Amino acid sequence: HSALSTGTMHPLLLLLLATAHGLVTVNYTPELASSELGGLVTARTFVLQQPRCVFEDPKYSTAKIWLVVATAKGKEDFNNTVEPGSPEWAFQRFPANASAYLTLGAAMFHYPCPVPTGEITVLRVGSETACADDVAVPTCNGPLPGPGPYWVKFLALNGSEPVADTEWFGPIKLKTARQLPSGPEAGGGRSGAMIAITSILSILLALLLATLLAALCGSELCGSGSFKPDSASIRRYTTHHVYDQPAARL
Amino acid sequence: MAKTDNGIRIFQGLLILGNVVIGMCGIALTAECIFFVSDPYGLYPLLEATENDDIYAAAWIGIFVGFALLALSILGIVGVMKSNKTLLLVYIILMLITYAFEMASCITAATHRDFLTPNLFLKQMLERYMKAETDNNNDKWMTEGVTNTWNKLMLENQCCGVQGPLDWQEYTSAFRETYNDADYPWPHNCCVMDARGAPVNLDGCKLGVPGFYNSNGCYDAISGPLNRQAWGVAWFGFAILCWTFCVLLGTMFYWSRIEY
Numbered sequence: 001h002s003a004l005s006t007g008t009m010h011p012l013l014l015l016l017l018a019t020a021h022g023l024v025t026v027n028y029t030p031e032l033a034s035s036e037l038g039g040l041v042t043a044r045t046f047v048l049q050q051p052r053c054v055f056e057d058p059k060y061s062t063a064k065i066w067l068v069v070a071t072a073k074g075k076e077d078f079n080n081t082v083e084p085g086s087p088e089w090a091f092q093r094f095p096a097n098a099s100a101y102l103t104l105g106a107a108m109f110h111y112p113c114p115v116p117t118g119e120i121t122v123l124r125v126g127s128e129t130a131c132a133d134d135v136a137v138p139t140c141n142g143p144l145p146g147p148g149p150y151w152v153k154f155l156a157l158n159g160s161e162p163v164a165d166t167e168w169f170g171p172i173k174l175k176t177a178r179q180l181p182s183g184p185e186a187g188g189g190r191s192g193a194m195i196a197i198t199s200i201l202s203i204l205l206a207l208l209l210a211t212l213l214a215a216l217c218g219s220e221l222c223g224s225g226s227f228k229p230d231s232a233s234i235r236r237y238t239t240h241h242v243y244d245q246p247a248a249r250l
Numbered sequence: 251m252a253k254t255d256n257g258i259r260i261f262q263g264l265l266i267l268g269n270v271v272i273g274m275c276g277i278a279l280t281a282e283c284i285f286f287v288s289d290p291y292g293l294y295p296l297l298e299a300t301e302n303d304d305i306y307a308a309a310w311i312g313i314f315v316g317f318a319l320l321a322l323s324i325l326g327i328v329g330v331m332k333s334n335k336t337l338l339l340v341y342i343i344l345m346l347i348t349y350a351f352e353m354a355s356c357i358t359a360a361t362h363r364d365f366l367t368p369n370l371f372l373k374q375m376l377e378r379y380m381k382a383e384t385d386n387n388n389d390k391w392m393t394e395g396v397t398n399t400w401n402k403l404m405l406e407n408q409c410c411g412v413q414g415p416l417d418w419q420e421y422t423s424a425f426r427e428t429y430n431d432a433d434y435p436w437p438h439n440c441c442v443m444d445a446r447g448a449p450v451n452l453d454g455c456k457l458g459v460p461g462f463y464n465s466n467g468c469y470d471a472i473s474g475p476l477n478r479q480a481w482g483v484a485w486f487g488f489a490i491l492c493w494t495f496c497v498l499l500g501t502m503f504y505w506s507r508i509e510y
Contacts, residue, residue, distance in 0.1 A: 038458025038465055042419055044431040047457060124457060129432050143432035177422045180373055193481075194360035197488050201353045204495045208346060211499060215506040
């Protein structure tokens, strides 16, 4: 309900029109189902709670409950004298040629009250893909054509005579998929471990090469290459010694 | 000279022991790298598609380095026991070459493990999973690899997407171009399956009812094995190289003290 629109005559006029048609606006706003559902709102569907215990008055027991899905403009233009199944309110013409459509029509006994515990009572709007292009099924519950925003309400019709409706609920905005941002994938941060491994191993290899060069140059390959008689030198036991043997040994 | 003879003997013993350890570590390194190359978790196609599969190259190098270490350690033991300068020089030079290769393997494994972020796998999954038109044979091969691997991953680990099933909702993907959103908010492999491989409750799965679809992401199932592989190759190789460094230093000192 908008509070005070331009002039207080406007809501009064609407109320008169409504009662003139015998339409009662039930004090209920449709709501999205529990947020536990992963698929509550997707790119082409959304999930509503079923209108259980809403149209309780026995005079609605023979009515058929329809869901009206409309754009913001359709919400303003919608008049409740609609004939479900007429091409004027067909899903296939939404939203280009029709600013609202009716779908998910069900008799009252489909929504028994109270709700048995443990049951999931939801309505998935947009789940029927088979009839989405089939003009023979104007009340198709087809996938919504765009991200929205959409407005919904429930409408109880006896034949084509509206007897009750709920408040409008919305705006429902559907998800829009975006491109994956190409973030920093290559070189995603050098970890400390990798830096440690690289630097330590490089240092060790350098030390080894340096030691090898020192060992090679310290011996006969370069420089003076002198034999240093050391007390800790290793003798090969099967070959002759460097040092002269005392002549007595021979 | 008895005291220095003992000293020499002890030094020889230490070098031989060092080489024995190198030989055993070489066998262990070969075994570990063969295990990784055999890809028990079937994750190689994912890396192949990212063209970032160098942790497998590091494991391949590890296999050959392990064999080389084993052979060279035997050469080293023989050289130390005979105190043969030529043998030991050959040993030192070949060991340095092996050292360089193993160093390359460790650094490669550590560096490429840093590339494995959730974004990398997310990009691959969105671009290749169930991609309908492929440009050439290579593209087709990679797409099939990614698709089959993801299907198997999601079934076996009861997971969906990289961070969750909402990956399919939030980002555009090749999957979305073939499969409409109303029937397939996420792939059917994300549904909880019964024993025959069919979803337990397809409508519950599409609605996203907890218990009928897998709401957790597969990133842990991917990054766990790959991290273990990368760190296994990198750190074990690092440990071997540190030990080899000490043994080589000792061997070079021993070599310089051998007199003809």
